[in-house]
Amino acid sequence: MARRTEPPDGGWGWVVVLSAFFQSALVFGVLRSFGVFFVEFVAAFGEQAARVSWIASIGIAVQQFGSPVGSALSTKFGPRPVVMTGGILAALGMLLASFATSLTHLYLSIGLLSGSGWALTFAPTLACLSCYFSRRRSLATGLALTGVGLSSFAFAPFFQWLLSHYAWRGSLLLVSALSLHLVACGALLRPPSLAEDPAVGGPRAQLTSLLHHGPFLRYTVALTLINTGYFIPYLHLVAHLQDLDWDPLPAAFLLSVAAISDLVGRVVSGWLGDAVPGPVTRLLMLWTTLTGVSLALFPVARAPTALVALAVAYGFTSGALAPLAFSVLPELVGTKRIYCGLGLLQMIESIGGLLGPPLSGYLRDVTGNYTASFVVAGAFLLSGSGILLTLPDFFSCFSTTTSRPQDLVTEAPDIKVSLPKEGLEED
Amino acid sequence: MRALPGLLAARAPTPRLLLLLQCLLATARPSSADGSAPDLPFTSLPLREEMMANNFSWESHNISLTEHSSMPVEKNITLERPSNVNLTCQFTTSGDLNAVNVTWKKDSEQLENNYLVSATGSTLYTQYRFTIINSKQMGSYSCFFREEKEQRGTFNFKVPELHGKNKPLISYVGDSTVLTCKCQNCFPLNWTWYSTNGSVKVPVGVQMNKYVINGTYANETKLKITQLLEEDGGSYWCHALFQVGESEEHIELVVLSYLVPLKPFLAIVAEVVLLVAAILLCEKYTQKEKKHSDEGKEFEQTEQLKSDDSNGIENNVPRHRKNESLGQ
Numbered sequence: 235m236a237r238r239t240e241p242p243d244g245g246w247g248w249v250v251v252l253s254a255f256f257q258s259a260l261v262f263g264v265l266r267s268f269g270v271f272f273v274e275f276v277a278a279f280g281e282q283a284a285r286v287s288w289i290a291s292i293g294i295a296v297q298q299f300g301s302p303v304g305s306a307l308s309t310k311f312g313p314r315p316v317v318m319t320g321g322i323l324a325a326l327g328m329l330l331a332s333f334a335t336s337l338t339h340l341y342l343s344i345g346l347l348s349g350s351g352w353a354l355t356f357a358p359t360l361a362c363l364s365c366y367f368s369r370r371r372s373l374a375t376g377l378a379l380t381g382v383g384l385s386s387f388a389f390a391p392f393f394q395w396l397l398s399h400y401a402w403r404g405s406l407l408l409v410s411a412l413s414l415h416l417v418a419c420g421a422l423l424r425p426p427s428l429a430e431d432p433a434v435g436g437p438r439a440q441l442t443s444l445l446h447h448g449p450f451l452r453y454t455v456a457l458t459l460i461n462t463g464y465f466i467p468y469l470h471l472v473a474h475l476q477d478l479d480w481d482p483l484p485a486a487f488l489l490s491v492a493a494i495s496d497l498v499g500r501v502v503s504g505w506l507g508d509a510v511p512g513p514v515t516r517l518l519m520l521w522t523t524l525t526g527v528s529l530a531l532f533p534v535a536r537a538p539t540a541l542v543a544l545a546v547a548y549g550f551t552s553g554a555l556a557p558l559a560f561s562v563l564p565e566l567v568g569t570k571r572i573y574c575g576l577g578l579l580q581m582i583e584s585i586g587g588l589l590g591p592p593l594s595g596y597l598r599d600v601t602g603n604y605t606a607s608f609v610v611a612g613a614f615l616l617s618g619s620g621i622l623l624t625l626p627d628f629f630s631c632f633s634t635t636t637s638r639p640q641d642l643v644t645e646a647p648d649i650k651v652s653l654p655k656e657g658l659e660e661d
Numbered sequence: 662m663r664a665l666p667g668l669l670a671a672r673a674p675t676p677r678l679l680l681l682l683q684c685l686l687a688t689a690r691p692s693s694a695d696g697s698a699p700d701l702p703f704t705s706l707p708l709r710e711e712m713m714a715n716n717f718s719w720e721s722h723n724i725s726l727t728e729h730s731s732m733p734v735e736k737n738i739t740l741e742r743p744s745n746v747n748l749t750c751q752f753t754t755s756g757d758l759n760a761v762n763v764t765w766k767k768d769s770e771q772l773e774n775n776y777l778v779s780a781t782g783s784t785l786y787t788q789y790r791f792t793i794i795n796s797k798q799m800g801s802y803s804c805f806f807r808e809e810k811e812q813r814g815t816f817n818f819k820v821p822e823l824h825g826k827n828k829p830l831i832s833y834v835g836d837s838t839v840l841t842c843k844c845q846n847c848f849p850l851n852w853t854w855y856s857t858n859g860s861v862k863v864p865v866g867v868q869m870n871k872y873v874i875n876g877t878y879a880n881e882t883k884l885k886i887t888q889l890l891e892e893d894g895g896s897y898w899c900h901a902l903f904q905v906g907e908s909e910e911h912i913e914l915v916v917l918s919y920l921v922p923l924k925p926f927l928a929i930v931a932e933v934v935l936l937v938a939a940i941l942l943c944e945k946y947t948q949k950e951k952k953h954s955d956e957g958k959e960f961e962q963t964e965q966l967k968s969d970d971s972n973g974i975e976n977n978v979p980r981h982r983k984n985e986s987l988g989q
Contacts, residue, residue, distance in 0.1 A: 277839065318937075401831035404922030411929035417931055421940040 241569070246424055247366030247374065249629030253422040254359045254378035257317070261297070261324075261352045263385025264409060265290060266468075274402040279337050286337065291588070291599055292345025293352070298584030304439075305577025308358035309440065313423045315572075317649040320354025321416025323347055328410030332403045348413070357421075357580055361573040364564045365426050369508060371564065375502020383497035383553065387490070399404035438579025439573040449566050449626050450575060454582045456625075457559060459618030460522055461586030463529060463611035466594045467492070467548055471532075475602040480535070491542060492549035507558050510544050514565065515625050517557040522619035525551040530612030533605035566625070590614070717792065721747040724814035726806060728754040735815045740824075741847050741903045743794045750804035752785040762807040763787050768800045793818065796906040804828045820903050821847035823910035831915045836889050840901035840912050843881035849901035849908075857896040865897075889916050891936035 241247075268290050275286045308316040327348030334340045340355050361373065367374040396405035444450055471492070474487040503521065528547040537542045559577070567575040594607035622628070724734050752761065758780045765772040765787070776789040787804055803815040829836045832838040842852070851872050854865040854874060865884065866898045876882040882899060894916040 398828060399831070399924045401833065401917070403833050403836070403919075404917070407926045408923045408929070411926045411933070413931045414930060415936075418936040418940065421937045424944065482696075 241364075241366055242329055242426060243367050243369050246426070247363075249422055250359075250363050250366050250424075251374050251378050253419040254363050255381035257355055257359050257381070257416060257419045258379055259381035259389075260419070261356055262382040262412055263334065264413065264473035265293060265297075265352075265388045266382070266386045267389035267393050268293075270390055270397065271402060271405070274397060275337075275340070278402060281337055289337075289340050289344050292341055293349040295584065295588055296346055297356065298350025298580050298587065301357040301580035301584075302574070302577035303350075304354040304357045305361065305573040305575075306441075307354065307650040309573045312425045313358040314420055314425065316358050317355045317420030317423055318417045321414060321418075321420055322353065324351030324416055325410045325414040327351060328406050328413055332406035332410065349571075351413075351416075355420065358573060359390040359419075359578045360560055361576045362423050362425070364542045364560070364572050364576075365569055368564075370556055372507025372514060372561040373501075373504040375560045376500045376507070377504075378558050379560075380497050381502050383493055383500065386493055399443055401457065406478050414563065426588050441578065443449070444567060444571060444575055444578055447567060447620045452621055452624055453562065453566055456577055456618045456621035457579060457583045458558075458586040460555070461613050462525065462590035462593070463526065463582040463586075463614035463618075464552060465587055465590055466607060466611040467529065467532070467552075469546075470591070470594055470598070470607060473598075474532070474608070475541070477603055478541075481509060484538075488542060488545050492545040495546045495549030496553035499550035500557055502550075503554035504557045506612040507561055513625075513628060514558055514561050515622055515628050518562055519619045519622040521551050521555040521558065522615055526612040526615030529615060530609050530611075533603075562625075586614075699734045715745070715792065717742075717744050718728065718742070719747060720744045721749070722816055723749045723751070724804070724816070726750065726752045726814050728752075728808065728810070728812065730812050733813045733815060735817060737817045737819065739820070740793060740799070740818050740905055741821050741849070743792070743904055745792050745968045746790065746818075748789045748802060748804070748816050750787050750806070751788075752806040752812060753783055754785070754806075754808065755783065756808055758783070758785050760808060761785055762805075764805045764807075765789050766803045766805065792904055795904065799906050820906040821901075822843070823899060823901055823908050825899065825910040826913040829913035829915050831917060832889055833890055834891060834916060834918050837885060837887035838889065839869070840886070840897055840899070840914065841881060842883075842901070842910050842912070843878075844901065844908070846880065847901075847903075848879045849903055851902040852876065853900040853902070854884045855900060856897040857898070860896060865907040878939065886914075891916050891918065 262561065272286050275281070275289070279286070304316055304320065319464075324347075327343045327346070330343040331340055334343065359380070363374055363378060393405060393409070396408055400408065409591060416628060468489075472485045475488065480488075499521075504519070507517055510517060525548060528544055528551060532541075532544055535544050563575050563579065564572050590611070594604075594611060597606040597610060598604055600606075717756070720738065722736055722738060724736055726734060752763075754761065763776075763778050763785065765776050772919070775791060776786045776787055778785065780786065785806065789802065789804070791798065793799060799818045799820070801815050801817050803813055806812045823842050823844045825842050830838060830840065840854075851923065852874070854872075855862040855867050857863070865874070867874065871887055872883040873887075874882065875885075882901075884897070884899070887891060894914050897912045897914060898909050900907060901913065
């Protein structure tokens with residue numbers, strides 16, 4: 235039977251894209267729309283908004299810190315069982331949350347349990363996607379990540395509708411049922427029959443090899459810096475607009491505008507990343523720099539038209555850098571280490587994601603407005619893009635392929651040995 | 662300085678005489694609570710004894726009318742404390758000011774005294790002063806200017822409105838919930854809660870830890886109901902008492918049992934299970950087909966190799982024989 239040495243770039247890969255689309259919708263869409271539940275939690279438990287926000291923070295933190303675990307498990311068992319287990323955990327967390335009697339209960343059920351469920355789904359899926367695509371990897375990743383934007387759109391009003399009919403307990407129950415679809419998405423993740431696929435060495439060996447990989451470490455630092463500034467507008471734009479005396483409705487409309495351009499940016503960037511020759515890192519640096527610039531310009535803009543234009547620019551550029559951030563990784567570390575690499579990357583960059591918003595909030599408290607916050611966020615993005623310059627092949631004219639000739643030669647003896655194992659694994 | 666009672670008639674004899682008298686009498690004006698009162702030609706103020714003695718604040722309001730005003734002009738005023746009130750209407754017309762008939766009414770009954778009329782140029786001014794002590798003095802006060810048509814300006818005095826929730830509050834059996842009523846910038850003397858039993862309003866008593874009434878600020882009240890039962894659902898009324906009246910607001914509470922969201926939940930779980938089963942079965946089925954076709958291909962390949970090894974002409978016969986033996 236002919237074994238592919240190159241990723242198929244199609245076929246079942248598109249089904250994996252669909253699965254990744256729904257997964258990113260169910261994980262990040264739910265997380266982003268959770269703000270709708272906050273008001274209810276504050277009223278139901280009589281707690282301050284700050285304490286209630288920890289629920290989502292813990293969820294995001296566990297999701298990102300737990301990514302290496304998800305990756306390691308999927309290197310060993312394949313992505314399918316890991317993602318399905320993750321789906322069950324995420325749904326279970328929400329189910330238990332619907333019976334909550336205190337805020338701690340919610341921290342543990344949504345934050346810890348659902349968070350670990352989400353950790354087991356996202357990284358393995360994206361890694362699996364990278365295994366299926368090489369020439370059209372960016373487009374595939376971009377399309378898959380549009381799930382986040384679309385679901386943020388759809389879920390916020392949907393959750394609001396649920397709350398008005400079932401209150402928060404019933405709504406959490408139904409969101410749990412919704413999250414169970416992650417299991418179905420996981421079932422779609424057939425491991426591809428790739429020659430490179432068998433893990434060379436266990437997860438631990440891969441991890442150590444990654445930690446000694448210079449470009450990978452530099453890339454991680456770059457993404458961490460980018461992550462620090464990335465989320466700030468989503469959290470603080472509305473507050474900044476209210477400082478400028480905007481009404482809540484136009485402010486929400488501005489966010490929607492940014493969300494739409496985010497969506498468009500993802501797809502366009504994905505297509506562009508594959509169409510333009512040369513390393514993807516260059517495009518990533520372009521988008522990151524533009525995002526940083528648009529962020530830094532936010533405090534300067536006062537007129538509504540300028541703010542709308544900046545929101546569109548920010549949405550487009552930040553959406554554009556998302557799929558590329560995931561596409562660069564296989565070029566750096568190779569598909570065999572993709573699971574581990576993605577997990578480790580997510581874990582380290584989450585530090586940025588966790589520290590960025592509180593830092594921004596602190597700057598706001600100290601200076602009295604969001605000027606410093608946005609400028610600092612822009613600075614983080616620009617410094618991250620600066621580090622991207624140091625990645626290998628940045629200035630080369632040729633793009634690196636996932637399988638370099640020398641890798642194949644050394645792999646040849648391994649292939650024969652692992653074939654029977656592959657046959658067993660597929661069941 | 663008190664104006665002479667003789668000069669204060671219910672209706673001024675002639676506008677011009679009154680204007681002359683007012684120019685002669687100069688009295689200091691007390692500060693008005695509402696700073697929107699325009700510069701009026703009244704320089705003397707008919708101060709009644711009550712208004713002198715009390716230390717209530719002053720509320721001044723003004724309405725401008727013309728002969729062409731088509732819609733009745735209304736001004737809504739929110740009041741929660743007893744106040745001295747100073748209402749002024751001005752009417753601009755091109756016709757003869759003397760022919761205009763000026764009256765004041767509260768709700769629908771005519772007011773007899775206590776208002777002044779004066780004129781400057783082509784504008785007629787009328788002023789009415791009174792004190793609001795309790796709810797009896799609250800209502801609608803209107804000034805009427807009658808030429809051929811009657812022009813009317815109305816001042817509506819109301820107690821502050823309460824804000825509850827427009828949507829019904831949903832909760833579950835065994836849970837606890839908080840009903841909130843608040844009003845902007847107002848300080849009621851007293852808050853009370855009522856629940857409706859059919860059409861009867863029953864005050865909510867603080868019984869056995871089930872109901873707790875408190876409020877963090879003076880302008881809000883919270884009713885906390887614990888250990889909800891399905892019967893606790895229904896209409897609740899929060900009632901605010903002011904010196905000058907009462908205000909109330911309606912809140913709807915719906916208590917659901919767990920079965921209500923459970924049914925759609927189970928339906929969706931069943932759907933997911935079916936979906937997963939379908940996907941896995943589909944894959945097993947296509948894999949089985951693949952294996953069969955793969956096996957067939959492998960046999961053909963081995964046959965190809967063997968036939969390549971052997972001589973050309975004799976190829977067909979051995980191959981067929983071998984195929985048959987393998988097929989069995």
